[in-house]
Amino acid sequence: MLTLHCPNCGIQADETELAPGGEAHLKRYGPGSSDDEFHSYLFTRENPRGPHFERWRHAAGCGKWFLAARDTVTLEVYGTYPAQTLEPPQDIKDAITAKHPGWQWREFS
Amino acid sequence: MSTRLATGGRLIDRSKQQSFTFNGKRLTGCAGDTLASALLANDQMLMGRSFKYHRPRGVVASGAEEPNALVGLGTGARFEPNQRATTTELFDGLSATSQNHWPSLEFDVGAVNTKLARFLPAGFYYKTFMWPRSFWKHVYEPVIRQSAGLGKAPDAETRDADTYEHFYAYVDHLVIGGGIAGLETAKRLGETGARVLLVEQTAHWGGRAPVDGGEVEGQPVTEYIAGLLAALNAMENVTLRSRTMGAGIYDHGYALAYERLSDHAPTTQGPRHRLWRIRAGQIVTATGAIERPLSFAGNDIPGVMLASAVRDYVENWAISPGDRTVIVTNNDDAYRTALVLKSHGLDVPAIIDARVLPTDSALMAEARAKGIAIHQGHAIDHVMGTKRVRGVAICSHAGEGGAVIEEIPCECVAMSGGWSPVVHLWSHCGGKLNWDQANAMFRPDLTRAPTGDKGQAFVTPAGAANGAMTLGDVLEDAVAAAERASGDTRTSDAPKAVVAVEAPLAPVWMMPQGASIKHRMKAWLDYQNDVKVSDVQLAAREGFESVEHAKRYTTLGMATDQGKLSNINGLAILSGALGAEIPQVGTTTFRPPYTPISMGAIAGEARAEIFQPIRKTPIHDWLDKNGAEWEPVGHWRRPYCIKQAGETTEQAVHREVKNTRENLGLLDASTLGKLIVKGKDAGKFLDMLYTNMMSTLKPGRCRYGLMCNENGFLMDDGVVARIDEDTFLCHTTSGGADHIHAHMEDWLQCEWWDWDVYVANVTEQYGQIAVVGPNARKVLEAIGGMDVSKEALTFMGWADGELAGIPVRVYRISFSGELSYEIAVKASYARELWDLLMSVGKQFNVMPYGTEALHIMRAEKGFIMIGDETDGTVIPQDLNLHWAISKKKEDFMGKRAHERADMAREDRWKLVGLETVDGSVLPDGAYAVGEGTNANGQRNVIGRVTSTYHSPTLGRGIAMGLVLHGPDRMGEVIRFAKTDGTTMIDAKIVDPVFYDKDGEMQNV
Amino acid sequence: MRSYSAFAVAREAARYHMGWERAWASPEPKKKYEVIIIGAGGHGLATAYYLGKNFGITNVAVIEKGWLGGGNTGRNTTIIRSNYLQDPSAAIYEKARSLYETMSQDLNYNVMFSPRGVMMLAQTQHEIRGYQRTAHANALQGVTTEWISPGRVKELVPIINLDGPRYPVLGALWQARAGTARHDAVAWGYARACSDMGMHVIQKCEVTGVRQEGGKVTGVTTTRGDIGCDKLGIVVAGHSGHVADMAGFRLPVESVALQALVSEPIKPCMDVVVMANTVHGYMSQSDKGEMVIGGGADGYNNYTQRGSFHHIEETVRALVETFPMISRLKMLRQWGGIVDMTGDRSPILSKTPLEGCFINCGWGTGGFKAIPGSGWGMAELMAKGQSPLTDAFSLDRFKEGRFIDESVAAGVAH
Amino acid sequence: MSDPVNALGGARFDGLVTISELPPQGMITLRGDLSATAVKNAATGVGGRDMPGQREAKTIEDRGILWMSPDELMVLCPYHEVTVAVESMNALLKDTHALVVDVSDARASFELRGDGVREVLAKLSPADLSPEGLPVGELRRSRLAQVPAAFWLHSETRAQVICFRSVAEYVFNLFKTSAQPGSAVGVF
């Protein structure tokens, strides 16, 4: 039973107020993209055993989306941040590196 | 015999006699009794039968760990199977029945299994019952099922007479367990000013200490406990709940507690159970320790009990379990039981101690001084008796049994194999354990605690749950636990306790040490599931070496007590059999709940009326009163049809279609989704969302639009109205409103956040009434207030105005093919407008219609329906909706997806109309059969029915379907199979528009 | 291997069961095998078994990081049915179901396949249409199913509440020859049979790397050293993404926790399996007497075998509504498993970008029922490079947009 | 045109607390940049209170402003003023990117009065309803059992709840259950 801090309304929200939205920082590919690009945009997922960047919506709350860095094994939350962010904030990356030295993440764009 | 002592009993009130029944027999007990103590007071030793062999069983424990004494409690709508007698508080009028026997507890036919036990070792069923094949289903399995199971199933039509509820609580500290450790820890935590919740599963505070005795800070321990309680009660920030079990610990500091409000007093008003859903900063598990049985032959005969339980029964409930009790132990604690029995004038003929100690410890010396014979280095060879203990035969512990030294008559055997900390809650969320060799127990490894959302440890054990066993150690650990939980290390010293110094225990996993196979086959580990030492050894021998394999193969620990007594003994036997160390073998996984919790409590308030929300439109009540046959649509209720007196459903539907086509129909369309999309980029945004172009729509006009998901599949449709330059109103399907709203917000917040667009869901702001049929205009004109003429309000236009003074927005759109106005009206006035339409409409033969008539009329017109023609695998192209797919737009959701190989395929099934050759109605979901079979031997198919109805308008069956090369095969007859796979129905491929192909009706 | 029978049990009883031999060997890994299967769950073991039985390939190791059958095979609610909608699914699940019918005899191990019947309740008009469509499809796929009336539902399941105030039971799709099996026994039976054919089932050995040369698989790195192979099958369910990563490719798969629970055991009161998809609950009663209940899946990646409590609540709520008499029964234990969900919720049985490396995954919430069929098809795919049972389940379908979507008619996937 | 009809016609229940459905209330959703002057003016002009801070509920009788999210307010005014209010707000926001919509009829409101208001809510909502978790005057958007709702306390003994109109009866029935006699928890 997760609890995540919603950066939009400041509430530490219970999982039952939240709706998960899958992997974050996906780049949308539309017409003109290759089959591979489009396929990986829609289907290929990091699905990591460890730190993961993901989308959440404070559905039964302020209704806003936000992003979270969460460990899929320990369920530790390294931080939450606004949905309007192209790349995880440095302090969150630092927090992850502190726990998982050498942890790699994909390129963000 | 077991009986009530003349005096004593900490927890009972002899002045309040309570009558109850057991298997129909009327008995009496006292207030404060548990069902178990009351039964013992009445010499009812035999309380149940075991699972597999139907062995006679008596109570072995005094609390939550009890595996044997399970009863069916109550009757009728309050009947509950498998209730533990030890945790059932007695009340006047309680009725209990024993379980798992036929015809009676005393004479059970199933007990023949005991005789066959040798043929029924662990896992025998994997090796047998295979031939003849059909016998499994028809013979073996039914017999096995009948003899398995435990309690009686509640009657099929039982409706629980009680209610349940949930409660969400946020605390800084949750302390689970109200023994002396929990109380001390809670007090320390309370003093920090933090919010503290302390829960205790029983009705009493103090745990074991009041029975075990000792002195704290110069006071008797009971007084010290009373002081702690008083201090806690005085703290505003501390909440104490008894009869509340910490049921489970979950991630991020979430915990469940199970409060039993009226189980002990069923006539009280209010809910029966309350499930607490707690979010705690820190959780302290002060859950105590559970005594372990010893594994000797006949250790399951009624009268063999845990030593601590015997002590509890004597001290708490003034029960004599028998005049003569033999103690068998590997540790000092059990000597307390001997002393307690003695002090109540009961006989302890012998203490059989597996240890050989060089000198007497304090408790031993005390026992000896009381004249009790102590047999060191001895063991029980076997227990004598069947339905109750008659005596024990003792032998040397070092031997292999059989060489009986002496037989000692007795009625009770009090055994102690040492103590296991209750680490369940610590472990639920990942807390790890260490093996403590000296005390032969698993205890929490504080360096590997469960971690929370910040990666912090959030569970801390305290007291006996942390492996602290003496009163002094327990209190010291309680203080340390408070420090660990609060992070505050400046607390004062632990209270000083005075207790006897104990000699170390000696691990004993089997008695005697080298017990023969015959003995091992009679030495129970898991009482309820009838798992014996020999079974675990057999599992090891057969390669079930992992403790998890052994558990699953033997069912050790899988009974309703979840192995609280058996697990450690079992895995010690397993490690012995494997020649491995106990910690290498490890434990099985501890899972919630700590003890079973009622399904009712889990469901909480969500029953009957409020099982799920029902959404109601402002016109709902009118429809309900006027014959609506309701159909669930999402959480909405929509009328399938509105029946008149004496009509069948089908007649009503046909009447509604006919009347709407000929006169005037009213539809409550309030459930349609209505989303306002506003901003300078609203048009651009809708162009991305819909497959067609929305930005070119003119204010005052409407356009039908399609939405696909990124994967290209159709997900919703509806009419979009442009309100002004910046504002659109998008209609969605009834089921789609919330979903599409969320979808829009998702893209706006997460992808195009720099676009100037705001969305609002105004679905419920408006009632929406479709006024449909040739008389539609007439009724509106009769009501008056706005110009709804053909010229003023053209097809696919909308206008604001008033009808009889009620502000409305009228859309001239049609889903039926008839002249039709959809009128949006503020929800608070929707009923008024509806009433007006009904009364003024009378002269035009108005009738309301329901969803089925709606569906038929749209099908007659060949309009698609999301959810019928679409199912998540259909793209707009399949439905020949190319006209609604913009070629001009560079991008829209689904566009890229449609370019993929499978979607661009020429041979995708396409939408056509279908007419049965004989006029009958095609079955829903039927498939059209092609030639031959595929590589897997399945019949090839070439199409399927997507919607099918009897058309009252045309007087025949009409259908739509997706068919291979369908549109190119107009007029061709194809064959649809019925569900027998062989009966065929011929249908002709036709245009899907069956009615008014030129759209004359709606354009008048 | 000595055969199991009532006679053998009786003979052993005479010597206090001292003579039973190990059900499977516990060998040291060899340097190299012809085929390595990663994952000794039902699917991995069945693949190995049919490689041996159907293709004579017995130089096989099944490598398991924990204890065999300890993944989802050991923690599922054991429902076996084949009334799927889409042709490829119906084919593989029906193959599996029919193999289950004779599995006890084939393996000489009683897996207690119990064709007690599975019923899927229709509680809305939409569901009626969906199930009727399935019934039609099944008729042509050779899967015997039947649409039954509420009255018949009540006859088969006396404890059901037909007229709940919210969702009356309007009928049901009934597959009489579907049912349940003893899940652990399926893994154990296959392991014993594999071991008997000389295959190595190697437990407590985690694969930590996939070795390759020139785009071709050569073996695996494990916690017990390097082991070579010509062909590799990755059959690790919830860990597929992780192991595929070792092999250098990514999957359209996400791992989430799926939960289940059991009640305390009671005497038989429900002889069939009931699934109520509108309210999201399903329940059966095991031979031991517990009500076995499947809960929901988390919507987020999760490698803990726990999952969130609200799914338990939602399921129990639905079942108390559907079977009111369970209100006073008690939940005995709840647990979770990590299931691998694909983009279209159908499995993947496929070649991979790495030559010689095959994958079998994505069974998600419903692959127990498929074990023998999947093993059969996967063995054929690995042995011959192609199998009609697995053709449609290839990896490239996601790129092509050729999905196998089962949610269409039924909603829930067990 | 007669008077507006609310969802339950002013239903009432007496239990641990008294629950009553409130009469129709003007409610206007205002979305925009909450720091923009025009947005502030539009809100305060109609709501009759200062701009609320994050999660604040500023009300006085049937006027007020509720902070709903970083770009959304709910402005309260008497029901019959709502049309005019929307117009006036739109006029003020003519040149501002903002959205003003009347949602008065899309909602139902309840008042809870009595000593147990916190616990009657805490049986249904996963929010922290302790005085520390939800001070008087703070708006909490959360769920009540299975539906979304917003609520705040006017005082320790008076709470107000807003939910969607279609589920008014469900919410009322929830309260009837959570406030049933004999079910006091007694923690706050």
Ligand SMILES: Cc1cc2nc3c(=O)[nH]c(=O)nc-3n(C[C@H](O)[C@H](O)[C@H](O)COP(=O)(O)OP(=O)(O)OC[C@H]3O[C@@H](n4cnc5c(N)ncnc54)[C@H](O)[C@@H]3O)c2cc1C
């Ligand atoms: C709660 C629950 C209920 C379910 N109910 C049903 C149901 O009713 N009916 C149904 O048909 N299906 C059901 N399922 C789904 C079903 O259990 C699975 O689809 C099926 O068991 C998968 O089998 P498997 O062999 O692929 O995976 P698993 O049994 O999970 O086996 C995979 C094995 O791979 C091992 N492994 C992983 N990584 C490595 C590595 N690096 N090295 C070595 N070994 C590794 C794992 O330890 C594991 O033993 C349910 C699942 C769950 C969790």
Ligand SMILES: NC(=O)c1ccc[n+]([C@@H]2O[C@H](COP(=O)([O-])OP(=O)(O)OC[C@H]3O[C@@H](n4cnc5c(N)ncnc54)[C@H](O)[C@@H]3O)[C@@H](O)[C@H]2O)c1
């Ligand atoms: N000398 C020995 O061998 C020995 C061994 C064990 C215990 N003890 C004695 O036992 C006492 C230990 O004190 P303690 O407080 O640690 O343990 P305790 O057993 O006295 O108290 C634990 C309390 O927690 C409750 N509890 C357990 N699980 C619970 C749950 N899930 N939810 C709610 N309540 C739960 C129990 O009902 C009990 O009241 C001391 O007096 C100690 O001397 C002695």
Ligand SMILES: Cc1cc2nc3c(=O)[nH]c(=O)nc-3n(C[C@H](O)[C@H](O)[C@H](O)COP(=O)(O)O)c2cc1C
């Ligand atoms: C069909 C089925 C029936 C089960 N019945 C019981 C049972 O009667 N008693 C029990 O303790 N656990 C039962 N379990 C749960 C297991 O004990 C165990 O929780 C589950 O297999 C997951 O393993 P884990 O908890 O060790 O992770 C059952 C599991 C399944 C799949």
Ligand SMILES: [Zn+2]
């Ligand atoms: Zn929020």
